[in-house]
Amino acid sequence: MTLFIEQCLNGLQFGLLLFLLAAGLTLVFGIMDLVNLAHGSLYMIGAYFAATFAAWTGSFVLGALLGLVATLVVGMAVEVIAMRRLYGRDHLDHVLGTFGLILFFDELVRLIWGPEGLSLPLPSWLNTSVQILPGVQYSAYRLSIIIVSLAVAGFLYVLVMRTRIGMLIRAGASNREMVGALGVNIKLLYTLVFGLGAALAGLAGLMQAPILTVQIGMGENILIVAFVITVIGGIGSIRGAFIAALLVGFVDTLGRAFFPDLLRLVLSPNAASTAAPALSSMLIYLVMAIVLVVRPEGLFPAVRK
Amino acid sequence: MSGAPTVRNIVVSVLLAALALLPVYVGLGGNLFLLTLFTRIVILGLAAVSLNLILGYGGMMSFGHAAYLGIGGYAVGILAHEGIYSGFVQWPVALFVSAAFALVIGALSLRTRGVYFIMITLAFAQMAYYIIAGLARYGGDDGLTIYKRSQFFAPVDLTNKMQFYYLCLALLLGSIYLVHRLVNSRFGLVVQGARSNDLRMRAIGFPTYRYRLVCFVIAGTLCGLAGALIANNTDFVSPSMMYWTRSGDLIIMVVLGGMGSVIGPLIGAVALLVLEEFLSGITEYWQIILGPLLLLVVLFARGGIDGLLSKIRAKVGP
Numbered sequence: 001m002t003l004f005i006e007q008c009l010n011g012l013q014f015g016l017l018l019f020l021l022a023a024g025l026t027l028v029f030g031i032m033d034l035v036n037l038a039h040g041s042l043y044m045i046g047a048y049f050a051a052t053f054a055a056w057t058g059s060f061v062l063g064a065l066l067g068l069v070a071t072l073v074v075g076m077a078v079e080v081i082a083m084r085r086l087y088g089r090d091h092l093d094h095v096l097g098t099f100g101l102i103l104f105f106d107e108l109v110r111l112i113w114g115p116e117g118l119s120l121p122l123p124s125w126l127n128t129s130v131q132i133l134p135g136v137q138y139s140a141y142r143l144s145i146i147i148v149s150l151a152v153a154g155f156l157y158v159l160v161m162r163t164r165i166g167m168l169i170r171a172g173a174s175n176r177e178m179v180g181a182l183g184v185n186i187k188l189l190y191t192l193v194f195g196l197g198a199a200l201a202g203l204a205g206l207m208q209a210p211i212l213t214v215q216i217g218m219g220e221n222i223l224i225v226a227f228v229i230t231v232i233g234g235i236g237s238i239r240g241a242f243i244a245a246l247l248v249g250f251v252d253t254l255g256r257a258f259f260p261d262l263l264r265l266v267l268s269p270n271a272a273s274t275a276a277p278a279l280s281s282m283l284i285y286l287v288m289a290i291v292l293v294v295r296p297e298g299l300f301p302a303v304r305k
Numbered sequence: 306m307s308g309a310p311t312v313r314n315i316v317v318s319v320l321l322a323a324l325a326l327l328p329v330y331v332g333l334g335g336n337l338f339l340l341t342l343f344t345r346i347v348i349l350g351l352a353a354v355s356l357n358l359i360l361g362y363g364g365m366m367s368f369g370h371a372a373y374l375g376i377g378g379y380a381v382g383i384l385a386h387e388g389i390y391s392g393f394v395q396w397p398v399a400l401f402v403s404a405a406f407a408l409v410i411g412a413l414s415l416r417t418r419g420v421y422f423i424m425i426t427l428a429f430a431q432m433a434y435y436i437i438a439g440l441a442r443y444g445g446d447d448g449l450t451i452y453k454r455s456q457f458f459a460p461v462d463l464t465n466k467m468q469f470y471y472l473c474l475a476l477l478l479g480s481i482y483l484v485h486r487l488v489n490s491r492f493g494l495v496v497q498g499a500r501s502n503d504l505r506m507r508a509i510g511f512p513t514y515r516y517r518l519v520c521f522v523i524a525g526t527l528c529g530l531a532g533a534l535i536a537n538n539t540d541f542v543s544p545s546m547m548y549w550t551r552s553g554d555l556i557i558m559v560v561l562g563g564m565g566s567v568i569g570p571l572i573g574a575v576a577l578l579v580l581e582e583f584l585s586g587i588t589e590y591w592q593i594i595l596g597p598l599l600l601l602v603v604l605f606a607r608g609g610i611d612g613l614l615s616k617i618r619a620k621v622g623p
Contacts, residue, residue, distance in 0.1 A: 104596030278439020
């Protein structure tokens, strides 16, 4: 039972982390109609920046904050230099152009930081476990990821639903020409939205960094998972992304934890232990395929035009 | 593909002649590495041609096309691992399994449109990737070495590099011809009509879903053939050949070469792989050049290389 609670919390933590990544992706898609494969690169860059700054300043928190700001700046620069020119183009062009950006960023990181990964060590005050229920210990760091991600999700909700800039974002998503015609500086708005998405991706990357190592290509696997989430949730819908991210987080984590045992009930132990890792990696894609077959527009399709 | 001596037709003719005569050059004491490189180019060219059938003509943006490379390759690899070396068994199995996979995922994916289609094909390809990476008996993540190439009747010997190259080239040209005939047939016109305006095609009375599905299956089967060839070329198959970035490479070839013609993807495959080889000779960090270059092609060279060549004709021609 303790294990089950712990795995549920891990699922929640992973899901919330994925939400940060997927929120940026779905915002950029919903508002600029841009398929951004390079989103995973921003996730990677956030982790690299944070690891570097943390090593320089000697402080985890300071390193993370600096890394976040640096990723935001990189994101806005990428928007101004490259992405801006892709708006209004075919989705295929987006796929190809941003695929080129992935190659560029992977190689740039290899050039600057070298082919070996970095590590981002946790400070001692986070590297402990806390008692969350009588007799149930849980990693303080994972718990803080959950808290930070929930806070960011809340911030996003307030930003999008309760502020002027959020109103413009929503207006831009439903009719960009009209928003532009009403005198809103749509270019600046797009740059800000892209930067926000980049910062969210960077935040996800740097929070994940102490759990996994910081390495080249770390963004590519998780990018696909983030896409799966945006598609399940309905592209452009932040609420959908939130629910889908939690769904995927739970399915993936609990699948990896308990699927092998379930398989052992029907298969021989040997066959189960060899088939389980592959089958549990497949689970989220299976969920997505089922969702798309039943609801081709995702669970919460954003209202379009 | 008319015979008028335009810049584009000259370039295409030179390219085809060069591909046909390459083994002669290598046989005369040229670099054997060149033959290995171009065998790979020809095979991936075949894969790109098959992708172009659905991407360029059908408007179906499949982001999971490398899955068939893996499926075709593993069909050969697994049969060889089990001691069945006959190409007359291996290759039809490779084609059949690819076709069956395409039929299933096509039937489900074609219910969706646009970005959803991109993502669902990607998801199915990733599922296939994880299934194959989970086949512990056949090497799992580490891949599977093939100790004997596919065997056909007496004079045909795939271990002979030159024979194998010509076999691949013949299959490539055959596929280009097939795609050419297909897209100009009634079937091809319906598929292209569905790309332009599906609603109108259905209103006229064409069950476009079925046409698109058949097109999807043909493309998958052709790519499965390329997979079987790759397995024989490298004597090794691994899940990495069907990872999603491989599908990205195939899309690059198609778009770089030009989606508007049957020969474009071949031009793209040659251009991309030769460029990769060239850049990696200059610097270890060659992708830092290739990446922005792709972005520039997307931004400024719509229609790809083939499109650029055709534009030259428009300027020079009478």
